Amino acid sequence: MTTELEQQIAAAQEAVTKQGDTVRSLKASAKEGKAEKSEVDAAIQKLAELKLTLESKQKEFEKATGKVSSQSKEALRAALAGVLERRMFYIPSFKIYGSVAGFYDYGPPGCAIKQNMTQVWRTHFVLEENMLEVECPAVTPEVVLKASGHVDRFTDFMVTDVVTGECFRADHLLEGHLEALLEDKKNPVSPEKAKEIRDLLAGVGELKADTMEAALTEYDVRAPGTGNGISPPFAFNLMFKTSIGPKGDMVGYLRPETAQGIFVNFRDLLYYNGGKLPFAAAQIGNSYRNEISPRAGLLRVREFTQAEIEHFVNGDDKRHPKFSLVADLRPLLYSRELQMGEEKKAQPMSLGEAVSRGIIANETLAYFIGRTWLFFCKIGVNPARMRFRQHLQHEMAHYATDCWDGEVETTYGWVECVGLADRSAYDLKAHSAMSKIDLTAFEKFPEPRMEEVVKVVPNNKELGAVFKKDQKAVKEALEALDSSAAMDVKAKLEAGQTATVSNCDGQTFEIKAGMVEIKKVTEKVTGKTYTPSVIEPSFGIGRIMYCMFEHCYYTREGDETRAVMGFKPVVAPTKATVFPLVQKPALNDLAAKLSRELTAAGLSNLIDTTGNTIGKRYARTDEIGVPFAVTVDFQSVEGDGSVTLRERDSMTQVRVPASEVAGVVRDLVDDRTTWEAVSSKYPAQKASADEE
Template sequence: MATTLPDNASLEQDLVVAQAAVTKQGDTVRSLKASLKEKKADKAQVEAAIEQLKNLKASLDLKQKEFQSASGKTSSTNREAFRDAVKTVLERRLFYIPSFEIYGSVAGFYDYGPPGCALKQNFTQFWRQHFVLEESMLEVECPAVTPEVVLKASGHVDRFTDLMVTDVVTGDCHRADHLLEAALQALLDGKPKPLDTQERQAVHHLLATVEELNVKQLGDALEQYGVKAPETNNDISRPFPFNLMFKTSIGPRGDQVGYLRPETAQGIFVNFRHLLYSNGGKLPFAAAQIGQSFRNEISPRAGLLRVREFTQAEIEHFCNPDAKDHPKFQSIAREQPLLFSRALQMSEEKQPQAMQLGDAVSQSIIANQTLAYFIGRTYLFLLRVGINPKRLRFRQHLANEMAHYAEDCWDAEVECSYGWVECVGLADRSAYDLRAHATKSKTDMSAYEPFPDGSRMVDVLVAAVDKREVGKTYKKDGKAITEALESLPEEEKACMQADLAAGKPCKVTVGDAEFAITAAMVQIKQEKKKLTGRNFVPSVIEPSFGVGRIIYCMFEHCYATRKGDEKRSLFHFKPIVAPVKATVFPLFAQPTFIDQAQAVAALLTAAGLSTIVDSTGASIGKRYARTDEIGVPFAVTVDHQTLEDSTVTVRDRDSTTQVRVPIAEVQALLTELVKGRTWESMQQQYPTHASAADDN
């Protein structure tokens, strides 16, 4: 009996189901690792989940190959093949290319070509309009080179590290955890030989806990399993911490250490006092910065998603820690993004759910209105630039992912061929950053808030310093130490009071020096004072946007091929970010037509609409296809009728339909379309123009 092969649609549906299963199991592994930290799950459960994930990935790979073999084409579900198709167009049309290509390129660096550069500029300009202008934010621009003391205070100098190993022969560098994970996975795959049950269990356990290994444990594991350098098979060094910041020197003598900033946020924090003054001393307010950041990745991969230089757009919203409501919250309260809360990640289904942001706040799923407000504004922004809402979710950090100082954290994750990618981080960072800089710089980073009902009697902590005791111990430094103790912030006085009562050592910093403080030198006591207001260190709500990551996901979400002609690719860019808003075509390469086309283009350019005139001798259909491939949303054609009645045709890229419009109205019409007017509404205003040009 002959067997019947499943049709391509059935195979593609199988791929969709298999990919969903892999995604769900990946979330299961992550939630079990979080439960392991909280001792709500055991190691055997984590190991079993990893084994199941491996099997599901193997099944997905087989289904992808089966589909490609049966259909002779790729599917968007076949992630690697789809990614290659998108990348081919992006590089061929110079959206971006590897930097320094004629010298062999350097991993982790990319150049944006003409259409990519234009699209990125449009993206950041719309970000500025959507956030900075509409929210009346204070925008700053700070240097990329940052003195070491700033990044010492923020914690980047000590903690911004990955563990690295080197090839002892070639000196090539590799991420230690990546090498171990690859080696362990090869063992589970039966290479170089199958493992017995006990060995397999040990490998499973280690693979489940690689992220938790310290430097010694990671080094011991690499030695135990004989891990070698990839490609060369040479021995590797013991792992050691590698700071991901680019180190440099400031000044001609080179004696002042600096770094290329790993994020743009610190420039905002160190300018807090000036920004508060600029805002009239009032809270809340937000400051923003768009700029380059640098991370010296050990082994960058995944194209624009992991690079060594990238553009960030960050917001720091400063507010009263006891009042995190937002005055414009109701404007987004009914928005329903997909929320992947902590509870949903730990549930059996492991699926995000659409939920009104107002409900998420009232049910304490999102910590406060201000954080939810920025989630809503971020959601609307991502939709406006072309991210598919069905492939966008906001995932809450699990307990083991949260920084100790954070109140709540969510990531805007976008699904692309690399899986779910974190593109925006939204965090309530409490007052951690301002406190860190206040402590290191000995600068007041507090804000003042008058009491609404006038003066009050308030309990305050006062440092009663025994100046004789301090002077006897520290001589000439006594005066500075006394002043430092008396000016300690309320929270630091409370900590010192508790430590002194417990007999613990205490220190105070003056300049670059630290001095030990004893109970004989200072007494921290509570007193009542009549005050008209209070000082406090503001909390910070931080949305941080990875511009390159969002743009890459946007490339994939907007990529398509023409129905019936899969070799004819195009990008469905939203007009607001499209690199070119319109192309102008003379139907024939004759002076009369070309002159009229250039006159129309001049009108559009005068309105700020980027325009290309294509007067090549190719057919109009081929010229349409060329501009479709770089995502130009509209095309204007000068034809015979233009010379008779001063009208032109305007074509929509997505539907390929055309209308005839008077030249005098083209500028205003395209401006409206770029700002968001729908093509359908415009079709009701102007007569349809029938053309078979797209078939030529």
């Protein structure tokens, strides 16, 4: 029965969406005199009826099953998508040419929110933490991404429909197929098989070409839609490739992440910072990934904005001087242990405890988890629906020490919005090896120390005689030996054996006694040279925006058709609207004056002189999440000069002198005051029934 209901809900949802389109196009025609008002009204009436049908079906389902239906998730998502597209928060790019998957345009409110959010990010991280912000190009020469490993390894497995040639991500196909098997009620799999499938599902992301191919074959995965056979999986590089310069001989890529721009600048940034560590650099900019099958709106796109931080620190000391400021925060942590346990549920835990119990690897990583959590709270993500999930051992790159993803719960499940990784010294070492440029830092000891060091003194004459033109390469290979490797060579040579050394180009040389002198000496050492570790918090701005949209969206109590975007004032695209209560010159003039004052205070605002009912005007501004509304009435121009100021979520109103209103809104937006404080300072104004 529930399946039938679900189908009815889906049909009802589709009908609502279609009728919404009809209403919009009729309205546009009416404006051009090509449709009658009565037609428009009838269409709106029909839309309201369809919405009621949908709602009652959903309630019926929830009653019957005791749970929120996936259909109702779909309904929420569709309703939100309706608002987001209709009010042009974002829309598919190149629409008039039929669009291209994975590309979106931000319209005016989306663009403003993105700006506001990145400004909050910049203040919260760059300004408050004194980070060094940089901006590097997206077009990147191949050598940089060869060093970082992206040219060789930034791939997804792809399969093609052997008949149509259509492309699919192998992991998505396998996952979808396995999930369908588990959910198939008609042909249920055995408990043993179910366990096998679940284990395979948990590890799909880690499959190699051969194991992926074996799995696809074993489960007879076929191309969706056609049911045709599929090709064996092959690695597809996700970078957009181009060519730099007029000759066509320099390969370039669009960067797949902003981080590399910071790494290649490490030496200059260290100099800029007076040679001192730790320090953090940050970059906000666009990255590009030629996804095989973009999907889920803003969640998987081909061009997106990242905000990345690289915090450089001595690997021997990852304490953070400001850790105490976040130690008592209690975000939801979903540690490795909890993921492997019975309940599989994140738990709140203080960051101080997580570090002291060794759950989070070090203070600096935990500090950034705390700061990230505060950032999400600031921009309006519900902290009860956000967790930090630790990477399981097999999910992490071999060089990484500890990784946590900031995930937000949405109708798509838990969405990864931030990655926080302790990447050790991997990146700087990789670029140093490729560029042959020293990317180390020097830590000066407070006092010079006497230390026993291993000295390697090549015998140039002997090396020249034996190795001829390779003399220099052998010498460098010897001098590059670290202490313990040098002592191994020494031991071998003293035992009358030969030893081999190799340089970074992979050449190997055979060393015999007499070619080199290796000795321990006691020296005055003033400091230590080391390659810094890097702790990397990496934010996907588009994903965070989408999650925030879901958390802010609600409908007015008792009226499911009245959508509200409950944006935090600091994020809201428009901070205030100004309405003259009715269309009169005196009221319009004061409204225009207040609008100018808001603008002068740096507050984006809209003036609405349409003369629609106040209720209708509120409904329009609720949809784009305007937090404050100023209404000018006769008392404003003839009486005491006060205006009505209304707060969106509580719908409560106060009377504020017109001359003070811009300042009050500025203080509210900047969090210098609260609506509670404003409400107790100024007299309340009761809303009339028709206003809401």
